[in-house]
Amino acid sequence: TCEDSCISLSERGGKTIRQCLRYTDCDNSRLSQMFPALSSFTYRCCSSNLCNSAPDNGVPAVTPLLAVAVATSLLNAWWCRV
Numbered sequence: 630t631c632e633d634s635c636i637s638l639s640e641r642g643g644k645t646i647r648q649c650l651r652y653t654d655c656d657n658s659r660l661s662q663m664f665p666a667l668s669s670f671t672y673r674c675c676s677s678n679l680c681n682s683a684p685d686n687g688v689p690a691v692t693p694l695l696a697v698a699v700a701t702s703l704l705n706a707w708w709c710r711v
Contacts, residue, residue, distance in 0.1 A: 638672040
């Protein structure tokens with residue numbers, strides 16, 4: 630498998646699950662299939678190192694993958710204008 634992300638999934642009023650998974654699995658419907666015993670949960674997916682161990686402070690972190698994507702987009706825009 631290609632586990633390229635981490636998740637911190639918290640059951641309302643219960644336990645928190647932290648593990649690695651594919652980023653494409655980070656959506657409500659897929660997570661509901663993967664964790665059928667949890668009827669109500671919140672989750673946070675991320676792709677930086679050890680990102681699912683820290684408490685969420687409400688401010689999204691800029692991941693290296695996002696930084697590369699932005700840099701590539703800017704470079705492509707510049708290249709097309711030249």
